[in-house]
Amino acid sequence: MYRILHKEALSEVTKLMVIAAPEVARKARPGQFVIVRIDERGERIPLTIADYDREAGTVTIIFQEVGKTTMHLGTLEPGDELATFTGPLGHPTEIENYGTVVCVGGGTSIAIIFPIARALKEAGNRVISIIGARNKDLLFWEDRMRAVSDELIVCTDDGSYGRKALVTEPLRELLEQRDGEIARVWAIGPAIMMKFCALTTKPFGVKTIVSLNTIMIDGTGMCGGCRVQLTDGAKFVCVDGPEFDAHQVDWDLLLARQRFYLEEEKLAVERWRHQCQLEAQLTAAGA
Numbered sequence: 599m600y601r602i603l604h605k606e607a608l609s610e611v612t613k614l615m616v617i618a619a620p621e622v623a624r625k626a627r628p629g630q631f632v633i634v635r636i637d638e639r640g641e642r643i644p645l646t647i648a649d650y651d652r653e654a655g656t657v658t659i660i661f662q663e664v665g666k667t668t669m670h671l672g673t674l675e676p677g678d679e680l681a682t683f684t685g686p687l688g689h690p691t692e693i694e695n696y697g698t699v700v701c702v703g704g705g706t707s708i709a710i711i712f713p714i715a716r717a718l719k720e721a722g723n724r725v726i727s728i729i730g731a732r733n734k735d736l737l738f739w740e741d742r743m744r745a746v747s748d749e750l751i752v753c754t755d756d757g758s759y760g761r762k763a764l765v766t767e768p769l770r771e772l773l774e775q776r777d778g779e780i781a782r783v784w785a786i787g788p789a790i791m792m793k794f795c796a797l798t799t800k801p802f803g804v805k806t807i808v809s810l811n812t813i814m815i816d817g818t819g820m821c822g823g824c825r826v827q828l829t830d831g832a833k834f835v836c837v838d839g840p841e842f843d844a845h846q847v848d849w850d851l852l853l854a855r856q857r858f859y860l861e862e863e864k865l866a867v868e869r870w871r872h873q874c875q876l877e878a879q880l881t882a883a884g885a
């Protein structure tokens with residue numbers, strides 16, 4: 599069992615948890631992920647290793663409450679335990695000194711881009727970061743991103759904080775203004791954001807890395823659930839990724855496959871809410 603040691607709300611829908619998982623912490627590197635199960639009957643969900651402390655034997659996860667399992671996870675408290683916490687899985691981010699790099703993080707994925715930006719900075723890169731969210735309330739870790747970036751651009755879709763723009767706007771401007779200077783771009787966020795970042799960088803010929811968030815089940819290359827189509831063939835995100843060259847990804851297929859179980863996911867949330875209501879009524883009735 600894996601005990602929750604600390605819990606923090608980063609925004610109204612984003613939670614951070616520190617989990618006691620010494621074996622995972624010992625081997626974890628930026629860009630890798632874990633597969634979590636809340637209890638023996640729970641579904642398996644992949645979450646990126648947002649941070650780790652080898653000495654303390656802890657791993658930090660950050661998740662957005664989007665459906666049944668992440669909402670359930672969000673109700674757990676320090677002292678509660680997770681049934682499984684499998685990892686580290688996937689290939690770590692390839693960190694080298696590339697020169698000037700741009701790190702783009704959207705929404706909850708600001709947490710995922712942070713350890714990558716930090717590692718790139720430590721490797722001697724000049725790091726320009728762009729973080730964005732739908733609104734101010736969904737933004738977090740501006741201070742942490744600023745600490746590991748030579749330049750930081752903050753955007754919101756609605757203009758409630760920072761620049762009113764989608765992250766692709768400052769990304770395009772940087773590529774136009776610093777032609778030839780930017781060696782590599784990392785773009786991590788919702789698939790639609792990564793798709794448009796890929797379309798933005800492609801005409802400039804700047805290599806762009808994305809971390810793909812396909813549906814995963816086993817996380818070991820056995821089930822095929824996480825298959826993506828690249829220009830050089832089909833790959834499994836769990837064992838071949840999660841990071842890939844953005845210009846090779848068949849984005850429309852990826853977006854369609856992400857929506858494959860929408861009806862079942864909606865029913866699962868309704869059933870879970872109903873069950874929570876019943877439990878609350880029973881508790882109130884002193885049963």
Ligand code: FAD
Nearest residue numbers: 643644645646661662665666667668811812813814856863
């Ligand atoms: P549901 O209502 O079941 O699903 C909502 C949407 O999430 C679905 O439409 C689908 O697109 C996606 N999803 C559902 N089940 C899975 C699954 N088993 N595997 C992957 N996606 C699924 N989210 C975070 O908030 N923080 C992270 O650090 C993070 N890291 C990820 C790393 C990887 C390698 C991958 C593949 C995904 C990551 N995700 C992360 C996405 C996260 O796994 C999903 O949001 C989560 O599984 C949704 O589960 P749910 O039951 O709450 O929602």
Ligand code: FES
Nearest residue numbers: 817819821822836
């Ligand atoms: Fe099953 Fe990748 S999750 S093959």
Ligand code: MG
Nearest residue numbers: 641665666667
């Ligand atoms: Mg689910």
